[in-house]
Amino acid sequence: MSETIKDSDWSVSEIRAAVDAYLKMLALELSGQKFVKTVENLALREASLPTRTKGSVEFRMQNISTVLMKMDREFIKGYKPAKNVGSNVEQLIRAALTERGVQPGDPTAPTADEQTLERRAAALQKQKIKEPPKGIKKPKRAASSGTVYVRDPEVRAWVRNEAEGHCDGCGEPAPFQKLGLPYLEVHHVKPLAEKGSDQVTNAVALCPNCHRRCHHSSDSEEFTASLYKKVTRLIPE
Numbered sequence: 001m002s003e004t005i006k007d008s009d010w011s012v013s014e015i016r017a018a019v020d021a022y023l024k025m026l027a028l029e030l031s032g033q034k035f036v037k038t039v040e041n042l043a044l045r046e047a048s049l050p051t052r053t054k055g056s057v058e059f060r061m062q063n064i065s066t067v068l069m070k071m072d073r074e075f076i077k078g079y080k081p082a083k084n085v086g087s088n089v090e091q092l093i094r095a096a097l098t099e100r101g102v103q104p105g106d107p108t109a110p111t112a113d114e115q116t117l118e119r120r121a122a123a124l125q126k127q128k129i130k131e132p133p134k135g136i137k138k139p140k141r142a143a144s145s146g147t148v149y150v151r152d153p154e155v156r157a158w159v160r161n162e163a164e165g166h167c168d169g170c171g172e173p174a175p176f177q178k179l180g181l182p183y184l185e186v187h188h189v190k191p192l193a194e195k196g197s198d199q200v201t202n203a204v205a206l207c208p209n210c211h212r213r214c215h216h217s218s219d220s221e222e223f224t225a226s227l228y229k230k231v232t233r234l235i236p237e
Helices: 003-007 012-030 037-047 054-070 087-099 114-127 153-163 208-216 220-230
Strands: 185-188 203-206
Touching: 012 037, 012 054, 012 087, 037 054, 054 087, 114 153, 153 185, 153 203, 185 208, 203 208, 208 220
Parallel strands: none
Antiparallel strands: 185 203
16 A cells, blocks of 8 residues: 555545544544544544555544634544644535534634633634623533533633733733733632622633632632722622
8 A cells, every 4th residue: 555545635535434433423422422533543444444544544533623623613622633734625624514514603602611612712802802791690510520610702802801911910911822812811709609600790810820819828808809999890799
């Protein structure tokens, strides 16, 4: 089997076969069922992709994750999105996903997944939301091994933009950048676990140090009280 065959451009039928296998695994993951990637990889190559290597199939799965991420859809956690996807490959993957009923998601939709929340909030931040978002008055607890809540990416984006790159607690500039934006953590003044809301009237943008201070310092109550004086939009709950 020549390297030329292995590395040649994928055909439409090959892309479709990869997408079908991917969606099958995604459905299992979302329903809490387990699967073995190496086993699925081998089965796919034996059935539909006999000229492809294990590595090339793995990379194609990462490509599919990238496209799903751009479409704001769930993707398999074990297939980290590839940084670069060729435009032709991306179009073929999008077409195959669309044929199978996968449509773009809502980038403003609330989510309990931290990575998805952060990605959506960063994208919304760059759009510069003008009006304060409504947010979620009573965030619902999501099914998880830990305690996580469904949150609004628009709230996270708006609160960070209002801070203009400076911590609402100490007033210092954000310590570094992430995704091309000043890194500030959004803190709920009344914790969600204590039935606090996920609304701009209960959220501030803090540097990591001030955020930890709110949760762990001996003067956390005094520091939290000071936030109400510094950030006038805050309303005690």
